[in-house]
Amino acid sequence: MKPEISIEMASRVKSLPPYLFATIDKMKQEAKAKGVDVIDMSIGDPDLPTPEHIVKAMKLAVEKPEHHRYPSYEGMLSFREAVSAWYKSRFSVELDPKTEVLSLIGSKEGIGHIPLAFVEPGDVVLVPSPGYPVYPVSTLFAGGESYIMPLTEDNHFLPDFSAIPEDVLKRARLMFINYPNNPTSACAPREFYEDVIRIALKYNIIVCHDAAYSEIYYDGKKPLSFMEIDGAKEVGIEFHSLSKTYNMTGWRIGFAVGNSKVIAGLGKIKSNLDSGVFQAVQEASIVALETDDKILSDIRNIYQERRDVLYSGLTGLGMIVTKPEASFYLWAKVPKGYDSASFVAHLLENAGVLGTPGNGFGAPGEGYIRFALTVSAERMKEAVERIRKIL
Numbered sequence: 182m183k184p185e186i187s188i189e190m191a192s193r194v195k196s197l198p199p200y201l202f203a204t205i206d207k208m209k210q211e212a213k214a215k216g217v218d219v220i221d222m223s224i225g226d227p228d229l230p231t232p233e234h235i236v237k238a239m240k241l242a243v244e245k246p247e248h249h250r251y252p253s254y255e256g257m258l259s260f261r262e263a264v265s266a267w268y269k270s271r272f273s274v275e276l277d278p279k280t281e282v283l284s285l286i287g288s289k290e291g292i293g294h295i296p297l298a299f300v301e302p303g304d305v306v307l308v309p310s311p312g313y314p315v316y317p318v319s320t321l322f323a324g325g326e327s328y329i330m331p332l333t334e335d336n337h338f339l340p341d342f343s344a345i346p347e348d349v350l351k352r353a354r355l356m357f358i359n360y361p362n363n364p365t366s367a368c369a370p371r372e373f374y375e376d377v378i379r380i381a382l383k384y385n386i387i388v389c390h391d392a393a394y395s396e397i398y399y400d401g402k403k404p405l406s407f408m409e410i411d412g413a414k415e416v417g418i419e420f421h422s423l424s425k426t427y428n429m430t431g432w433r434i435g436f437a438v439g440n441s442k443v444i445a446g447l448g449k450i451k452s453n454l455d456s457g458v459f460q461a462v463q464e465a466s467i468v469a470l471e472t473d474d475k476i477l478s479d480i481r482n483i484y485q486e487r488r489d490v491l492y493s494g495l496t497g498l499g500m501i502v503t504k505p506e507a508s509f510y511l512w513a514k515v516p517k518g519y520d521s522a523s524f525v526a527h528l529l530e531n532a533g534v535l536g537t538p539g540n541g542f543g544a545p546g547e548g549y550i551r552f553a554l555t556v557s558a559e560r561m562k563e564a565v566e567r568i569r570k571i572l
């Protein structure tokens with residue numbers, strides 16, 4: 182036998198929880214191998230294509246040799262200007278494209294890197310749970326300690342700041358919040374953001390608001406941007422993404438806006454780790470940000486029809502479901518006699534319907550299942566019929 186070295190993962194990797202969607206994918210593959218026609222509502226990845234005018238802009242942009250070279254890590258000024266113009270027209274928020282806007286290789290990249298800029302080993306990061314798994318993981322990678330803020334139905338899936346001990350708030354450097362929320366689909370009112378700003382100022386906490394779903398909303402009720410609230414720019418930043426709004430998850434582009442010092446800190450990490458977003462993608466994204474609202478409202482109407490089908494279908498079966506005001510998720514209580522994992526397994530094995538177990542987003546998600554509205558209304562009706570037969 183050849184001599185070999187012993188390969189040990191670093192403790193930060195060993196302490197990672199198993200990646201949620203890897204486990205689900207394995208279950209799905211096993212069901213498919215048995216010949217089950219799986220209706221997959223587990224992953225939040227839009228099934229609709231990127232609008233045609235954006236794809237066209239990309240085709241033109243890719244032909245330009247100047248885009249074939251290294252981009253700048255902070256993004257083309259023209260892209261950052263387009264972001265600033267979009268914030269002005271959508272939220273009436275003024276942003277300096279030079280200092281208050283930063284391009285990202287998807288917002289996941291920025292969320293993954295931000296604690297490296299501001300969190301010292303042992304510092305606390307306030308993390309909502311159930312929530313996007315990257316918040317606690319990026320905290321862990323920076324040596325920080327996640328303090329879980331449970332999102333419960335009783336509190337409209339908003340964190341209860343009065344439940345956080347004073348000494349934790351004093352040690353907190355950073356707070357993640359996310360509305361419209363994944364996975365609960367809740368939106369946050371203005372007063373909530375005002376509370377966030379008050380706490381951030383009192384305890385010196387950097388606020389990172391994840392607004393990936395701000396454009397996927399229903400019944401014409403537009404979600405707020407954190408940046409619209411007086412004082413937000415003094416305490417933090419907002420992460421945004423083209424992924425969900427324009428069905429561009431595969432393109433890898435997002436951005437962060439807000440406090441110039443926080444933006445500069447994140448930029449410092451990025452300039453040492455990556456070399457920015459392919460400029461052709463940035464150029465196509467400028468066109469995306471100028472998309473006619475008719476196209477976006479058509480997309481929203483498709484999700485709204487699906488939401489209505491699934492919401493009324495599951496409620497009709499006696500399930501307790503939160504009606505989404507925004508985002509493309511449906512957060513439902515599992516029926517009596519099940520926990521998250523056993524209900525997900527029951528649905529997959531007996532109905533060929535796949536959802537995500539709520540506890541995969543953190544312990545406070547136990548007792549729930551998340552369905553993504555990323556299959557057609559027809560398939561969704563079929564899913565409801567199949568579930569009817571096994572409940």
Ligand SMILES: *Cc1c(COP(=O)(O)O)cnc(C)c1O
Pocket residue numbers: 225286287288289290313359363391393421422423424425430433434435
């Ligand atoms: C999808 C998602 C993102 C990441 O999107 P990118 O494709 O990386 O821009 C960020 N936050 C939440 C809550 C998401 O669901």
